[in-house]
Amino acid sequence: MSEHFDLAVIGSGPGGYRAAILGALRGLNVAIIEKADWGGCCLNRGCVPKKDWYHSAKLIAAQRHFAGRGIEGTLTASMDAAWEHQETVVATVQQSYVDYMKHLKISALQGAARFKDTHTLEITASDGSTQLIQARHSIIATGATAFVPEPFEAVDGKVLTSDMLFDSPPPKGKRVAVIGNGVVATEFAFIFAMLGKEVVWLSRSAALRKIPFSPQAMGALKTAFKEHGIEHRQGVGFESVDTAGDGVVITLKDGEKIQVDWVCLGTGRTPHTEGLGLEAVGVKLDRDGFVKRNDFLQTDAANIYAIGDVASPWMTANHALSDATVAVDNIISGNTRKQDGLQVPIVIYSAIEMARLGMDEDMAEDEELEPAVGFAAFETSPCALGQDDTAGFVRLIGDMDSGALLGGEIVGGEAGELIHLLSLAPDRETGLSWIAKGVFNHPARAEEVLNATETLASKWGLADQVFGFGQ
Template identity: 35%
Template sequence: MKFDLVIVGAGSGGYEAALYAHRRGMKVALIELSPESVGGNCLNRGCIPSKYMRHGAYLIEKFQKMPSYGIIPHGFDLDMQKLKENRERVILTIRESFKKFANQLKVPIFYGRGILKDEETVYVEGQDLKVKADFILLATGSSTVSVGGIVPDGKHIYDTDQIWDLDRFPKSVLIVGGGAVGVEFAYIFRMYGCEVLLVEIKDRLLPSDDIPEESSRYLARKLKKLGVDVKLKTSVESWEKTEEGLKVRLSDGSEPTVDIILLGVGRKPNTDGIGLEHLNIKRDHRGFVVVNEFCQTSIKNIYACGDITSPLMLAHKAMYEGRVAVSHILGDKDIRKDDRLMPKIIYSAYEIASIGLTEEQAEEMGYDVKVGVVSFVSNPKAMDDGENEGFVRLVIDKKSGDLLGCHILGPHAGELIHQIVHLMKADLKVDFVSKSVYSHPSLSEAIGQSAAEVYWGSLTWAKRH
């Protein structure tokens, strides 16, 4: 059984690569663990179900603002079973559509663990099947990890794979980790009526160099305002089961009791047991497959995409890298992976979106930095919508006018950031943005105004320069 391309993993990256390869005339096949895991972590246990619940949390927050619009609500009830049923319906619909579409395109999906046997052969474990191809793309995704002695058991301690099995809302939850996953679930559980304690071992939420400290401060204030107990520079030392629940001892000496613990401490690449050692495919010290700008591994006809290539574990990154790999296989040299142009979006009490460099990163790299900042406080559309919190922050190279980065916190930040993604990819400069037309009233006006702050001169509260 011979194909032009065989893809190991039918998650976001693998499926997107398969469709793109088919579109460009390749004979392609997918290998995936089971019919229930098609769509990968994002669809089944990550982005899609969490954004479904986050939207519910957002609606609850909006419900509380209804009196401002002359709508007097008379309360509501929460039903975890209804939430779970409809969340699963969305996942099932997408998953079955994936499989149906692949079948219509005559892209076969072989079920079982895909293991590399040689440079042109993948063995499908469980089917005793060998699939041959001129090229192979590895897209095997990632798995949850535990921390310290806190091991998920699906009863008292949950990871982000197990949390979807909850049949009722807990009265209280301890979330370990203040990164993107932790702050999202903190908002979800709090808005659904749970008491939430969020602990982060570092000195701020979202402790990433790619996220401005300003965004972290805004989010921490909002979560605390909503009633989330945020503890920074704090870790879990031990826990025990008692009649009242789980008694947890924290590094600050406190001993809260909660119903459940949720681990949101990151993931590891699924690079063990798929034959990488057999072919001596290079990995780094953390287990990530080493790839070049075309997503090519140390073996020229074997490529990799998604969570197994770097700690930047984003579904859209996997999808883009899948297209980069297929393009290179077909001889294109103008499409390259560039993490600088990869948008990073966090969904919590605010949407927080970033691309490119922060002000601090740019200065460390030697740029003469200029910053344009515009608040949503006075944005008419944001005021109309009752969401006039946050900001747009543009980071510019003063000498060239190049867009070095953009950081947006506030309403629909995850959609707004794409304007800057495309501007940066097209190498357009701040003068172009400042001279563009934006409809009024719109949230997008803030982007044009932030560019004007840099190009024409400051009128608002830019930090410096």
């Protein structure tokens, strides 16, 4: 006889795990199904190990200011040792995940899930045995897999996807080609260089071209890469890749041959829907292979929702986590909350931290709004000066008529932490007012968020809307 659950979650990445935890905390009887490693890509091969490496990279990068601070000595990094460190971190986090699910009495089922009908899932274990479960609602959170573009082919020890990079210790050799222009490539180019590799960064187009960072933000990134001696060659076409001999030879369209020890591909991801039996329940895919869903994150099957990379072109853990909250809210409330992916923070951990959410000026004008900009630089921040890290700024976009916070970006140290200040208000209409009425520590980088808000209000005549909220 099959078990019955209020909610079945397929996939244990950041979105799936949060959906299961939140569902249990809100009183649902939950099952979570994982066919591979608990924690999914983010924990085992993505955000968590990469952020571990990023912290090491920042420590190495900071030494350029040591002499001026009276600190003597030189730091060097070992990528092999860094790999072992992230393995320990991942194992620790994974165990805490599993323990917390047990504490909440979530049924953790190991195997590949497939829909038999809208309320029935078949789970096949690695030994071939199967079991059926019944679920009133299901959430598809199966994530995505690394995309390998032609003429590249994944080859152990030679051509690695970002997933493969964390499956085993990195290959030997100092000279590494990083391929791609997205978030992963932009981050790894910096991290690898700081961890002692000679980086050759190649891509067909400009870095981060699909993310609407301002020209000022991209200029800061370019300057930061130059300071660290990292060159990005863009507009490159790839003719062939030879892995037969020692190392790898990449032949470009113009005939140039580039010899490296190994290659890391940061060339995007494709949603993972294979084997789910979506056709059996009428769940459809869009033309790009993502699970189709409405603003409530509901698929064509009313009791089945989809979250994270399998359904969202944003493809960030932040969006998966936010999706999970929205989906569980809607399962419990009966679809009362719409998702706005634009309002979820995007963060780049590279030669300079970059974070943004919401609209830019062009998006605002497309919606017939009047954008107003507030700006504050870290170059005069007492906190940033004390850290020898004054690059970057806070840049906020408000609406000239209402004083609403339409969007913003933070570039510089701790941008990934500070960006949350722009997302805490209950709606964008009151976002700037919440910041203006906040109480801030001094000296702190967060003060520049307040300064940018106050500057915007004063410069554009929005004092009543920003400072008068709630009176």
